[in-house]
Amino acid sequence: MLVVFIRAILLYLLVIFCMRLMGKRQLGELQPSELVTTILISNIAALPIEDTNIPMVLGAVPILALVMFEFVVSSLSLHSRKFRKFFSGNPVVIIKDGIIDQKQLKKLRFSMDDLMEALRGNGVFDIADVDYAVVETTGKVSILQKYAAQTVTPEMLGLKGENKKPPLVVISDGEIMERSLQAYGFSKEWLNKKLKAKNTDAKAVFLMTVDANGNDFMVLKNE
Numbered sequence: 001m002l003v004v005f006i007r008a009i010l011l012y013l014l015v016i017f018c019m020r021l022m023g024k025r026q027l028g029e030l031q032p033s034e035l036v037t038t039i040l041i042s043n044i045a046a047l048p049i050e051d052t053n054i055p056m057v058l059g060a061v062p063i064l065a066l067v068m069f070e071f072v073v074s075s076l077s078l079h080s081r082k083f084r085k086f087f088s089g090n091p092v093v094i095i096k097d098g099i100i101d102q103k104q105l106k107k108l109r110f111s112m113d114d115l116m117e118a119l120r121g122n123g124v125f126d127i128a129d130v131d132y133a134v135v136e137t138t139g140k141v142s143i144l145q146k147y148a149a150q151t152v153t154p155e156m157l158g159l160k161g162e163n164k165k166p167p168l169v170v171i172s173d174g175e176i177m178e179r180s181l182q183a184y185g186f187s188k189e190w191l192n193k194k195l196k197a198k199n200t201d202a203k204a205v206f207l208m209t210v211d212a213n214g215n216d217f218m219v220l221k222n223e
Helices: 002-022 032-050 056-079 081-088 102-107 112-121 178-183 188-197
Strands: 092-096 130-135 141-145 168-172 205-210 216-220
Touching (some): 002 032, 002 056, 032 056, 032 081, 056 081, 092 102, 112 130, 168 178
Antiparallel strands (some): 130 141, 205 216
């Protein structure tokens, strides 16, 4: 039992390390080659755990080999369009100028239920509002709504403004995030003065965010 436990922990750490090497994509955003590599890694990692007679090396080596191969494929894909097309394919337009391309839907084995589900996932419930729709290489559907159905933006209204930097978490569960403070040029002394003015300290704070102008939002821990 102890052997199985140790093997599981070691392979878990190895798989986590390999996933970090492959990048931080979500499962639904994986390219075909990345998805295949992920499935193979999970199956290979399970073998030495299920059968203790299989040496750990026979599990670790194939996993590392697959990750290195995927790393090479990704690198080549960045530099060669033909290579990228071979492994990942091309985006496919399924709605153009508001007209559904039924031939492309059949080629992709995309039913109308699949299409409507994808549109709802993009916040569109009326297909008549769609001008363009593209199936990406990951299978995700990207849409462009018709002008009349688009959300009104400040640019459409001719309003002028400035891009604002987002607030950063400077205290999380009583712990001060010094990197966030430094990002906006604030010091711990400045933060302590803020806390003192509110008659509290960092340990009593569950969450505190600060924007570039020094405006803060604070949530205290529950007693």
